[in-house]
Amino acid sequence: MTGPRRAPVLTSSLIGTNLRYGVYHADQVQLVMSADSAGRQPSALEVQAEYLGNGKLEFDHALLRADGTTEQHTLRVAVSGAPGQFETEFAGRYFDSQWHGMVTALNLNNPLSGAWTLASPTPLRGDAAAGSVQFETLCLRQDAGHVCTSAQWHKQQGWHAQASARGLPLSVAQNILPSGAIISGEIDLDAQAQADQAGFITGRIDARLGAGAVSQAVVARENNIGLFYKNGRLSGELDRAALRLDLGLDLNDGGNFTGALSIQRGALPKPLGDGDDAEPDSLRGQASADFRDLSVLPLFVPALENTLGRLSGALQLAGSLAEPKLSGSLQLENGSADLPSLGIHVKDTQITLA
Numbered sequence: 001m002t003g004p005r006r007a008p009v010l011t012s013s014l015i016g017t018n019l020r021y022g023v024y025h026a027d028q029v030q031l032v033m034s035a036d037s038a039g040r041q042p043s044a045l046e047v048q049a050e051y052l053g054n055g056k057l058e059f060d061h062a063l064l065r066a067d068g069t070t071e072q073h074t075l076r077v078a079v080s081g082a083p084g085q086f087e088t089e090f091a092g093r094y095f096d097s098q099w100h101g102m103v104t105a106l107n108l109n110n111p112l113s114g115a116w117t118l119a120s121p122t123p124l125r126g127d128a129a130a131g132s133v134q135f136e137t138l139c140l141r142q143d144a145g146h147v148c149t150s151a152q153w154h155k156q157q158g159w160h161a162q163a164s165a166r167g168l169p170l171s172v173a174q175n176i177l178p179s180g181a182i183i184s185g186e187i188d189l190d191a192q193a194q195a196d197q198a199g200f201i202t203g204r205i206d207a208r209l210g211a212g213a214v215s216q217a218v219v220a221r222e223n224n225i226g227l228f229y230k231n232g233r234l235s236g237e238l239d240r241a242a243l244r245l246d247l248g249l250d251l252n253d254g255g256n257f258t259g260a261l262s263i264q265r266g267a268l269p270k271p272l273g274d275g276d277d278a279e280p281d282s283l284r285g286q287a288s289a290d291f292r293d294l295s296v297l298p299l300f301v302p303a304l305e306n307t308l309g310r311l312s313g314a315l316q317l318a319g320s321l322a323e324p325k326l327s328g329s330l331q332l333e334n335g336s337a338d339l340p341s342l343g344i345h346v347k348d349t350q351i352t353l354a
Contacts, residue, residue, distance in 0.1 A: 010035045023172045028154040042068050050258065057083055070094050084110025099126040103138060113172045116140040116147070131155030145169065147188065148252035154158035158199070162192040170212060177214065178300055185212015185229075193238075200240070201272060209249075228252040228295045238272065243266055252293070259287035267321050277321035285317035296333070309349070329354040 002009050007206040025299045028050045041218040049062040059081030066075045086108055092101020106118035119139035121304050126133045132154040139148040145167030153159040159221040177183060187210075193203030206233070215226025242264050249257045266274040267282035274284075290312045297307040312322040315328035335349040 006134075008037055009041075010037065023054045024052075025054075025207075026050065033192070036069075057081075059083070084108065090124070091271075097127065097129040099128075100124070103135070106138070106140065112174045113169065114142055116142045119146065142169075143167075148351065156197060158194065158196040160192070160194040165189045170209075178216075178302070181214055181216045181299060183212070183214050186210050199271060201238065202240065203238045205234070205236045209233065213298065225295050225299055227299070243268060243272070253292045253294040255290045257287070257289045257291075259285065261285040261317070263321070278323070279320055281318070282320050283317060283324055286315065287317075288314045294337075297337070303339060303341055305338040305340060307335075309333060309339045313353075 012031070012033045012035065016029045017027065019026045019029055025050045029052075030048045032043070032046045035045070043066075045064075045066045047062075047064045050060070052059055052062055059079050061081070062079045064075075064077050066073065067076055069287065073092060073094075075090040076088070079085070088103065088107070089105040090101050091104050092099055101124045102124040103118065103124060108114070109115040117140065118331060119141045122136060122138040124133075124135045132152070134152040137148050137152060138148045139146050145165070147163070147165045147168060149161065149163040151159065151161040166188050167186045168189070170183045170187055174181075174183060187207055187345065189205065189207040191203065191205040191345070195201045209229065211230055213226045213228040215228075217325075230250045230252055232247070234247045236243070236245045236325075238244075242262050245259075245261045247257075247259050251257075259354075262284040264279060264282035265275050267279040269275050269277075290310075292310050294307045294309045294311060298304045310333045311330065312333075313328060313330035315326060315330075317324060317326055319325035330351075330353045332349060332351040335351065336347045338345050
């Protein structure tokens with residue numbers, strides 16, 4: 001500590017090793033700080049951490065650095081490791097209870113989604129007196145694709161956010177697929193959500209798929225098996241009464257899948273609803289399918305081989321989330337499959353379930 005007693009300059013350097021807090025850990029954390037309490041000269045704060053995570057997400061390095069004065073300052077945050085790299089920078093100023101700034105850099109890179117960069121600097125505003133925060137359209141770009149979002153929050157009015165994507169690669173969903181499966185194609189989407197002062201959330205999403213496939217190379221096959229589609233669509237709306245979803249998929253071989261689902265608001269988990277999953281008659285849905293080529297089944301059930309046939313049907317869903325009731329009919333035509341592990345071979349099977 002140096003300088004006048006009423007306005008000292010504080011400097012500090014701290015190092016911690018083998019830190020643990022619950023599931024969180026860091027092999028080393030280092031903090032360096034220089035702060036002028038009177039604001040006469042720029043202050044600086046830097047925190048670096050090595051080999052940190054929570055057992056699920058593990059990173060090699062993390063950095064937080066802030067420089068400047070109240071009137072003019074910058075902030076940089078960066079993390080890197082096996083999940084990918086993230087880096088962002090802000091520049092701004094605080095005056096008369098208002099903060100005005102810009103997102104000047106934003107870079108994302110991971111093995112699934114690839115590298116995304118900030119398309120252009122994005123304004124940010126905060127008003128402590130009014131209790132509001134707003135950022136205008138922030139866009140990330142990758143080749144011809146882009147993802148954009150904007151949001152506003154006001155303590156007296158609630159919040160509103162919207163997002164759009166064009167040419168978003170479906171590889172971002174790779175982790176939810178069976179092991180070894182490959183997904184290709186792109187999605188366009190538009191979404192918006194808002195909540196009033198009481199926190200009641202509503203929103204809508206519309207997504208459109210172009211041509212693509214979910215495929216996997218299988219040993220002893222010359223070609224990949226896969227689910228190849230021409231287009232798809234998903235729309236969803238959360239209003240004051242219910243969550244409603246509609247989806248459809250048109251396959252290259254002429255087959256298709258369509259479905260609709262409605263869940264009453266009270267049955268949805270908090271904060272979207274009341275969390276009463278036993279609410280009677282809160283669930284309604286129907287689906288119809290025509291899969292004309294069942295050679296894709298080993299993609300989802302690896303124990304099966306040489307699957308053939310056509311599966312079609314119509315199903316209805318009712319009841320509650322806690323006790324759903326399923327009814328309808330399914331028909332299998334000319335079904336064949338091998339289950340080598342059990343020595344089972346099924347040929348030219350016809351099955352009707354109702």
